[in-house]
Amino acid sequence: MLDLAILGLLQESPMHGYEIRKELTAKLGAIRAAISYGSLYPTLRRLQAAGWITEAADTPVTTEEVPALTSRRGRVVYEITAEGKERFAQLIAQAGPETYDDTGFGVHFAFFARTDQATRLRILEGRRRKIEERREGLRDVLGRAAERLDAYTLELQRHGLDACEREVRWLEELIANERSGRAPTVPHTGTAGGRRDNDSPPPPGESRSERP
Amino acid sequence: MLDLAILGLLQESPMHGYEIRKELTAKLGAIRAAISYGSLYPTLRRLQAAGWITEAADTPVTTEEVPALTSRRGRVVYEITAEGKERFAQLIAQAGPETYDDTGFGVHFAFFARTDQATRLRILEGRRRKIEERREGLRDVLGRAAERLDAYTLELQRHGLDACEREVRWLEELIANERSGRAPTVPHTGTAGGRRDNDSPPPPGESRSERP
DNA sequence: GTCACGATGTATCGGACCGATACATCGCAC
DNA sequence: GTGCGATGTATCGGTCCGATACATCGTGAC
Numbered sequence: 032m033l034d035l036a037i038l039g040l041l042q043e044s045p046m047h048g049y050e051i052r053k054e055l056t057a058k059l060g061a062i063r064a065a066i067s068y069g070s071l072y073p074t075l076r077r078l079q080a081a082g083w084i085t086e087a088a089d090t091p092v093t094t095e096e097v098p099a100l101t102s103r104r105g106r107v108v109y110e111i112t113a114e115g116k117e118r119f120a121q122l123i124a125q126a127g128p129e130t131y132d133d134t135g136f137g138v139h140f141a142f143f144a145r146t147d148q149a150t151r152l153r154i155l156e157g158r159r160r161k162i163e164e165r166r167e168g169l170r171d172v173l174g175r176a177a178e179r180l181d182a183y184t185l186e187l188q189r190h191g192l193d194a195c196e197r198e199v200r201w202l203e204e205l206i207a208n209e210r211s212g213r214a215p216t217v218p219h220t221g222t223a224g225g226r227r228d229n230d231s232p233p234p235p236g237e238s239r240s241e242r243p
Numbered sequence: 244m245l246d247l248a249i250l251g252l253l254q255e256s257p258m259h260g261y262e263i264r265k266e267l268t269a270k271l272g273a274i275r276a277a278i279s280y281g282s283l284y285p286t287l288r289r290l291q292a293a294g295w296i297t298e299a300a301d302t303p304v305t306t307e308e309v310p311a312l313t314s315r316r317g318r319v320v321y322e323i324t325a326e327g328k329e330r331f332a333q334l335i336a337q338a339g340p341e342t343y344d345d346t347g348f349g350v351h352f353a354f355f356a357r358t359d360q361a362t363r364l365r366i367l368e369g370r371r372r373k374i375e376e377r378r379e380g381l382r383d384v385l386g387r388a389a390e391r392l393d394a395y396t397l398e399l400q401r402h403g404l405d406a407c408e409r410e411v412r413w414l415e416e417l418i419a420n421e422r423s424g425r426a427p428t429v430p431h432t433g434t435a436g437g438r439r440d441n442d443s444p445p446p447p448g449e450s451r452s453e454r455p
Numbered sequence: 456g457t458c459a460c461g462a463t464g465t466a467t468c469g470g471a472c473c474g475a476t477a478c479a480t481c482g483c484a485c
Numbered sequence: 486g487t488g489c490g491a492t493g494t495a496t497c498g499g500t501c502c503g504a505t506a507c508a509t510c511g512t513g514a515c
Contacts, residue, residue, distance in 0.1 A: 033501080049464050057384050058396055060377070061403025064344070070501045072466060105509085106464060129474090132276070143395035165272070172269050183355035184270055190413055191273025194406065201402055245472080261493050282472045284495060317480085318493065341503090456515100463510075471502080481492075 032129070032138050033066065033074045038083060038111060038119040039142040045087050045110040048075060062137030075109060083115035124150055131161040152209050159202040166195035244341070244350050245278065245286045250295060250331040251354040253323040257299050260287060260319065274349030287321060295327035336362055343373040364421050371414040378407035 040046065040054055048071055056065040078084045087110040111119075123146050129135045136158045143151050169192040177185060252258065252266055260283055268277045290296045299322040323331075335358050341347045348370045355363050381404040389397060 047464075048466095057388060058392065060380050060384055061400045061406075064502095067502045067504095068466075069468080069503070074500090137399065140399055141396050144393035168272055172272055176269060180270065181356035184353050186417075187349065187352050188273045190410075194273075194409075197406075197409075198402075205398075259493075260495095276473095279473045280493095280495075281474070281497080286471090459514085460512090461510105462512105464508080466506085468505085469503095471500105473500080474498095476497085477495085479493080482490095484489090485487090 032135055033070055034078060034083075035119065035122045035142070036066075036138050037071075037074060037078060038115055038122070039145065041084060041109060041111040042116065042119060042145065045108050047106040047108045048072060049106070051075075051109075058141050059137060062141075063134055078115070079109070081114075081118075082112060083118050084109045084111055086110075119145075126150075126154060126157060130154060131157045148209065152206065155202055155206050155209060159199060159206070162195050162198050162202070166192060166199065169195060244347055245282055246290060246295075247331065247334045247354070248278075248350050249286060249290060250323060250327055250334070251350075251357065253296060253321060254328065254331060254357065257320050257322040259321065260284060263287075263321075270353050271349060274353075275346055290327070291321070293326075293330075294324060295330050296321045296323050298322075331357075338362075338366060338369060342366060343369045360421065364418065367414055367418050367421060371411060371418070374407050374410050374414065378404060378411065381407060 036055055036059070037051060040051055040058070046054065048068070052066055052068070052071055059066075075084070079086070087108045123139065123142060130139055131154075136154070139146070139154050146154075169188050172180070173185065173188050173192065180188075248267055248271070249263060252263055252270070258266065260280075264278055264280070264283055271278075287296070291298070299320045335351065335354060342351055343366075348366070351358070351366050358366075381400050384392070385397065385400050385404065392400075
C-alpha cells in the first residue's frame, strides 16, 4: 500500500521524505493517520533498491561556495523512474482482496485521477460488495445474536451498520456518476458543491498514458 | 489491544482459541475485520506466560476410556486468572493515546459494560476530542489546500468529514446519556429502539468489582 | 546578542498484527 | 467410503507503527 502511495505521489513531482509524509497526510487524511517514519524510510530504500525511484540532486543552492565540508548530509530528494511509473500502473490496475479494505480502497481512490475509468468502476464495485458483506454481517449479529450481547456492544454495531449503509449509498452515487458522466460530483447536504479548475482532474477520456 | 480484548472475553467464560476468534469477530465486527491466528495464538501464549490466563481441562468426556493414546492434543481451553482480572481492570482504566484511535476506542467501548461510569465518560470525551481534531484537519485541507488536490481526493475528504461530523454527534448523545441517565439509548432513525433484558447491562451504579 | 523552541529533516529498533500456509479431526451428505 | 466444509492449533515472513535519537534552521523573547 505504501509503495503505491509513494509512487503515486512522486509522479506529481520529486520530493524528500519529510515532504512525502506531509503530502500523504494531507491526501489521505480522511482514511488514516499520518504515516510513520518507521515505515516510510525503509520503504523508500526498498523502492530505490528495486529501481522504481532514484535519488535526485538536492537543488543545490551552491552558486559556488561550500560544496563540501561537513559531509553535506541534508535532504534526500527522490524522483520516480520509468520503471517506477510502470510499477505504479501495474499496482493500480491489479486488484487483490486488500484493494477493498478501508486503507487499500482509500489509497486507490486517492489516485483515481491517474486511474482509467474501467478500473475505477471495478474498484468502486468491489468496495461496495465488500461493504455490503460487512453490513449483512452486522445485521445478522443485531438480529440473531442480539440477546447475547450487552447494550454498549449493540450500540457499537448499530453505529457501524449506519456507517456501512451510508458508505454504500455514497458508492452507489459515485458508480452512477462514473458510468454515465464525468467528475465525482456527489450532492452534499452541508458545504461546498462541485469544484472545478483543479490542475489534475482527469480529462473525460483516459488519463494514464504509458507513452511520454 | 488484543490483550484487553481477550482478557475481557475470557471474563465471560473460558474458551479455546477458535471460539475466542469467533466471539471477538462478532463483538468487534463493527470496527475491525476478523483477528488473525497469527496474532491470536502468540498472544495467548504471552498472556499465559504472564500468568493472566491458564489452560483449563478440556471438559473431558472421558467417563473412563481412552485417557491417552494418540497423545490427546485437542482444543486448549483458556481461563482467566485473578491476576488476569486485575490486569484487565488496569488496561481498561489507563488511557494512552492509542485508547482513542479507531481500533482502540472500539475495543474499549465494546467492554463498557465492565467499565465504571467515570472511565466511560473520560474515554468518550477523549474520543470526541480526537475526532474533532481530525475533523478540523479535514476542514483545513478542504478549505486551504483545495485547489492543489484533484476532484477525487476532495470527494474522499468530504466523505471523511461527513463521517467525522456524524461520529461527533453520536458521541455527544452517548455522553449526554452517560451523564444523566443510564443505558446507551441513542435515538435511531432506522431499526429497533432501546433494548433491555440483556444479561450484562451495567447496574446503574458500579459494575467492576475487584472483590469476588 | 543569545538562546530556547518549534519546524524541518533523516534514521533505527522493537513490537504488534496480518496473510498465507500447513496440518489434523469430525460430522455428514452423496 | 469418501470427499468436503467446519472446527481446531500452530508458524513464518512481511508490513507498519510508536518511540527514540540526533542535527539544522529561523524567529522571537529577554
